[in-house]
Amino acid sequence: MIDVCLLGTGGMMPLPGRFLTSLYLRKDGRAVLIDCGEGTQTAIRTAGLRFKCIDGVLITHFHADHVSGLPGLFLTLGNEGREEPLHIYGPAGLQRVVNALRVIVPELPYEIVCHEFEGARPDPFRLSGMSIQPFHADHGMPCFGYRISLSRSGKFDPVRAKQNGVPVKLWSRLQAGECAEGFTPNDVLGPDRRGLSILYSTDTRPVPAMTELGKDADLLILEGMFGEEDKLERALETHHMTMREAAEIACQCGAKSLWLTHFSPATPHPEEFQEAVASVFENTVIGIDGMNTVLRFVEED
Amino acid sequence: MIDVCLLGTGGMMPLPGRFLTSLYLRKDGRAVLIDCGEGTQTAIRTAGLRFKCIDGVLITHFHADHVSGLPGLFLTLGNEGREEPLHIYGPAGLQRVVNALRVIVPELPYEIVCHEFEGARPDPFRLSGMSIQPFHADHGMPCFGYRISLSRSGKFDPVRAKQNGVPVKLWSRLQAGECAEGFTPNDVLGPDRRGLSILYSTDTRPVPAMTELGKDADLLILEGMFGEEDKLERALETHHMTMREAAEIACQCGAKSLWLTHFSPATPHPEEFQEAVASVFENTVIGIDGMNTVLRFVEED
Numbered sequence: 001m002i003d004v005c006l007l008g009t010g011g012m013m014p015l016p017g018r019f020l021t022s023l024y025l026r027k028d029g030r031a032v033l034i035d036c037g038e039g040t041q042t043a044i045r046t047a048g049l050r051f052k053c054i055d056g057v058l059i060t061h062f063h064a065d066h067v068s069g070l071p072g073l074f075l076t077l078g079n080e081g082r083e084e085p086l087h088i089y090g091p092a093g094l095q096r097v098v099n100a101l102r103v104i105v106p107e108l109p110y111e112i113v114c115h116e117f118e119g120a121r122p123d124p125f126r127l128s129g130m131s132i133q134p135f136h137a138d139h140g141m142p143c144f145g146y147r148i149s150l151s152r153s154g155k156f157d158p159v160r161a162k163q164n165g166v167p168v169k170l171w172s173r174l175q176a177g178e179c180a181e182g183f184t185p186n187d188v189l190g191p192d193r194r195g196l197s198i199l200y201s202t203d204t205r206p207v208p209a210m211t212e213l214g215k216d217a218d219l220l221i222l223e224g225m226f227g228e229e230d231k232l233e234r235a236l237e238t239h240h241m242t243m244r245e246a247a248e249i250a251c252q253c254g255a256k257s258l259w260l261t262h263f264s265p266a267t268p269h270p271e272e273f274q275e276a277v278a279s280v281f282e283n284t285v286i287g288i289d290g291m292n293t294v295l296r297f298v299e300e301d
Numbered sequence: 302m303i304d305v306c307l308l309g310t311g312g313m314m315p316l317p318g319r320f321l322t323s324l325y326l327r328k329d330g331r332a333v334l335i336d337c338g339e340g341t342q343t344a345i346r347t348a349g350l351r352f353k354c355i356d357g358v359l360i361t362h363f364h365a366d367h368v369s370g371l372p373g374l375f376l377t378l379g380n381e382g383r384e385e386p387l388h389i390y391g392p393a394g395l396q397r398v399v400n401a402l403r404v405i406v407p408e409l410p411y412e413i414v415c416h417e418f419e420g421a422r423p424d425p426f427r428l429s430g431m432s433i434q435p436f437h438a439d440h441g442m443p444c445f446g447y448r449i450s451l452s453r454s455g456k457f458d459p460v461r462a463k464q465n466g467v468p469v470k471l472w473s474r475l476q477a478g479e480c481a482e483g484f485t486p487n488d489v490l491g492p493d494r495r496g497l498s499i500l501y502s503t504d505t506r507p508v509p510a511m512t513e514l515g516k517d518a519d520l521l522i523l524e525g526m527f528g529e530e531d532k533l534e535r536a537l538e539t540h541h542m543t544m545r546e547a548a549e550i551a552c553q554c555g556a557k558s559l560w561l562t563h564f565s566p567a568t569p570h571p572e573e574f575q576e577a578v579a580s581v582f583e584n585t586v587i588g589i590d591g592m593n594t595v596l597r598f599v600e601e602d
Contacts, residue, residue, distance in 0.1 A: 013377050014340070016347045038373040039315070039340050046317045064372045064405040071365045072339040076314050096404070103401035104365040 002027050002130065002150065002196055004219065005292040007043035009270075011202075011225055011262040012065050019043040019289050020065050021202055021262040023221060025148060026053065030128035033057045033073075034146060034200055040069035041076050047290045051077055055128045059090030060203060061143035062097050071101045078108045085111040087127065089134070091142035092116045117144060121209075135213055137204030140239040145201030147213040152297055153177070154190035161188040196295045199253070202262040205236070206245050214253040218295050222246035224260030224286070227273035243273050247280035261287040303328050303431065303451065303497055305520065306593040308344035310571075312503075312526055312563040313366050320344040320590050321366050322503055322563040324522060326449060327354065331429035334358045334374075335447060335501055341370035342377050348591045352381055356429045360391030361504060362444035363398050372402045379409045386412040388428065390435070392443035393417045418445060422510075436514055438505030441540040446502030448514040453598055454478070455491035462489040497596045500554070503563040506537070507546050515554035519596050523547035525561030525587070528574035544574050548581035562588040 003026040008019025020037030024044065031053045033040070044051060054077070060066055070088075077086060088098060095114040102112075115125075117134050122144075124133040130148050137143040156175045164187040170180045174188045199214035202223035214220055225240035226232075235242050243260055250258035258281055263270045270286045277284045285291070304327040309320025321338030325345065332354045334341070345352060355378070361367055371389075378387060389399060396415040403413075416426070418435050423445075425434040431449050438444040457476045465488040471481045475489045500515035503524035515521055526541035527533075536543050544561055551559035559582055564571045571587045578585045586592070 012380065013373065014343045016343055038370060039343060042315045042317055042340060062405055064376045067405055068369070068372045069339060071369045072314065075365045079313065100401040100404035103398055104363055104368055 001297070002148070002198070002295045003292065004198065004295060005047050005049060005290065006221065006259060006261060006287050007040060007047055008037070008289050009261045009263055009287040010065075010265065011223070012265050014039045014065075015265060017289070018263075019046075020069070021223075022069075023200055024049055025128070025130065025198070027129045027150070029053055030055050032128045032130065032132075032148070035060055035066040035202075036069040036073050037065045038068040038072075041072050043289065047292070051080055052082065054086070056087035056089060058127075058132065058134070058144075058146050059088060059094065060137070060145070060201075061091060061139055061141060062093065063141075063203070066203070067097060067101070070098070071105045074102070074105045074108055074112065078105070078110065082110045085113045087113050087115060089115045089125070089127075089132070090117070091144060092118070093142070133213060135209035136207065137201055138207050138239060139203045139205075143203055145199065145204065145207075145210065147197055147199045147217075149197035150195045152193040152195040153185065154192050156188060157190040158188075160190065164188070194298055196297065198295070199255075203240060205239055206241060206249055210249050211252045214249065214255060217253055217255045218257070219293070220246075220250050220253060220255045220258045221261060221287075222249060222258065223262035224270060224273070224277070225262055225264050227267055227270055227276075229276075243270075243277045244280055247277045247284055250281040250284065255281075255283075257283040257285065259285050259287045259291065263287075302598070303449070303499070303596045304593065305499065305596060306348050306350060306591065307522065307560060307562055307588050308341060308348055309338070309590050310562045310564055310588040311366075312524070312565055314566050315340045315366075316566060318590070319564075320347075321370070322524075323370075324501055325350055326429070326431065326499070328430045328451070330354055331356050333429045333431065333433075333449070336361055336367040336503075337370040337374050338366045339369040339373075342373050344590065348593070352378055353383065355387070357388035357390065359433065359435070359445075359447050360389060360395065361438070361446070361502075362392060362440055362442060363394065364442075364504070367504070368398060368402070371399070372406045375403070375406045375409055375413065379406070379411065383411045386414045388414050388416060390416045390426070390428075390433070391418070392445060393419070394443070434514060436510035437508065438502055439508050439540060440504045440506075444504055446500065446505065446508075446511065448498055448500050448518075450498035451496045453494040453496040454486065455493050457489055458491040459489075461491065465489070495599055497598065499596070500556075504541060506540055507542060507550055511550050512553045515550065515556060518554055518556045519558070520594070521547075521551050521554060521556045521559045522562060522588075523550060523559065524563035525571060525574070525578070526563055526565050528568055528571055528577075530577075544571075544578045545581055548578045548585055551582040551585065556582075556584075558584040558586065560586050560588045560592065564588075
């Protein structure tokens with residue numbers, strides 16, 4: 001189960017009633033933030049969410065509207081008495097950006113650990129119990145999208161356990177994921193079941209990694225910087241996506257649903273494009289600040 | 302005439318419904334900002350004020366809640382197509398802080414000019430048609446308060462003009478402040494009249510400069526970080542003021558009115574202290590976000 005809250009939906013600049021785009025993901029009481037622009041800490045409070053459980057922040061890129069809230073977040077976490085490290089992930093140069101922003105919050109009671117991505121396809125990692133796969137976006141500067149996923153092991157299968165000669169006293173340990181006496185969980189479990197996955201990517205042109213990593217996703221969260229059809233040229237120039245392009249990606253992925261976010265400040269009413277986008281991908285939701293959902297494993301027979 | 306808008310009233314961290322403490326001052330369509338914490342640009346929009354007319358920002362000190370909104374402000378001014386320089390004033394080290402914050406807004410279409418204060422009493426300067434006198438506050442780190450004032454020349458006095466032998470054809474030019482043919486405005490004007498003045502100081506213990514520069518002020522804007530009487534010790538430790546101390550300063554100044562701001566996040570309802578503070582200085586207003594007034598010259602006979 002993953003709790004998902006779209007803290008804000010704005011691009012470029014925060015507006016009254018529209019925080020900058022940021023996502024809060026929580027599993028078993030631990031949380032990950034994606035991006036942290038100016039005002040994100042207020043958005044977290046507005047949504048009634050907690051700071052203490054945030055293990056880390058995934059940064060897409062270093063434009064101010066995606067990172068300018070970091071100093072305030074650092075300070076607030078410190079004021080809450082945090083002692084455990086805060087992990088930040090992002091493009092090469094992250095340490096330099098964090099060091100620069102810390103000029104105004106030099107003293108903190110906890111460590112900030114920066115992880116800079118390397119290579120054409122950075123290694124996946126785990127954070128807050130979720131598996132995170134970063135991928136290169138196309139924004140004319142280093143920028144990353146993220147797939148966040150939970151795998152789900154197979155059901156316990158007593159027939160299989162017996163066939164494999166697993167002593168009954170080991171069943172519960174193996175079912176819980178342990179290995180024991182030369183047996184592995186695989187010896188007592190059926191085939192892996194469908195897990196959960198979210199693909200998050202803003203500030204980018206469409207890239208093949210989206211359809212690859214977003215395949216069958218439960219939720220795509222993509223930018224809808226421009227709603228008007230005639231803004232494609234502008235989107236190409238500025239390395240952003242139109243809402244239609246995002247909806248086309250959702251179709252190609254076979255995703256369950258699509259949330260649009262990161263709206264241009266010149267688009268005060270993105271909901272005006274709902275019908276047009278839904279004609280491309282039906283299950284499209286025009287994001288609003290504070291929108292949330294709970295993704296749950298699908299029960300299978 | 303000076304338009305005054307208290308954009309926010311929060312200290313330490315922004316809260317839903319409470320922006321960080323910042324002041325917007327406008328004279329003849331040009332504006333000065335004092336401090337710019339996270340969210341100040343949203344506070345400006347919420348108050349319906351303009352960005353384009355901001356000539357400069359006066360910084361009190363470099364704690365994050367007073368400067369973390371600068372990168373966002375820089376970006377928004379740039380997105381508005383600003384070309385004229387933005388002037389920033391503050392303690393020594395300002396250039397270093399601004400350079401650090403610009404790591405996330407490296408490209409701007411206008412220049413940022415930093416002015417760092419020097420000496421025990423930095424020189425006054427003019428900005429947006431107002432005279433600004435910075436003074437050292439006591440916050441355990443370099444921190445400044447500001448007096449913002451408008452002087453007002455004397456009334457035109459035709460008797461005096463005649464006595465001084467000023468030709469009638471020069472009267473209007475001298476009255477407008479020009480010098481001509483060896484005559485000065487002083488030759489046609491009566492004694493200076495009462496001007497306008499505002500004293501602004503947060504994040505500080507009381508200092509003598511407040512009562513000196515705040516004498517007869519039209520408006521004092523001081524921090525009321527702590528309302529409870531038993532928080533004096535905490536105020537001493539953290540180099541802040543209690544509301545009572547601020548009210549005592551207003552008494553000593555003979556100020557017309559006092560606005561309190563920069564409330565602790567642990568004080569959700571600072572208005573609860575209104576009665577107690579008004580018993581010290583009657584014309585005390587517990588600040589709320591967006592509060593504004595227009596200061597006008599007093600008409601004299």
